[in-house]
Amino acid sequence: MGKLRLLIMNVLAIFIYGACQFPQRPPQSSTNESKHKAQELPSNVTFFGGGRSKEMNMVSGKTDTIFISVHQADSVLIKIKTPMDTANVRISQLFLPDGSSDGPFGKEFTYRFKDIGQYHITVNENKMIGNHYSGPYIVQIVPIVQSF
16 A cells, blocks of 8 residues: 555656646747737828838839828838848838938838828938849838837
């Protein structure tokens, strides 16, 4: 009887030890799920005319101007996607409603819009790199989720 009790106690101790070493964790969402959820989040920042994604076409040597409407202060990530990662396209400047500007940026930047109004960004080739690019690109506004 004593050996059976000892065996049961040892088995219980192993289970308890194992449970402490491998706690249950909630499954983490995949990158695609989190990107999809970000697209569903409400945003106070949109492109002029609505929407958070804008398809454009770059002509080498030209600058594109894209207008952004800010309805309420918010933080967002603005990024450019191209079919080739090596495409020479960048967000060169952000112009604020008061006439001031910020930049240059790369293919993406995070910004805290504090004032309501019309902003605009300019997109062109980085002249310091020298590679010319003509072709499609997409500009996206991605809301940033504030963690507390």
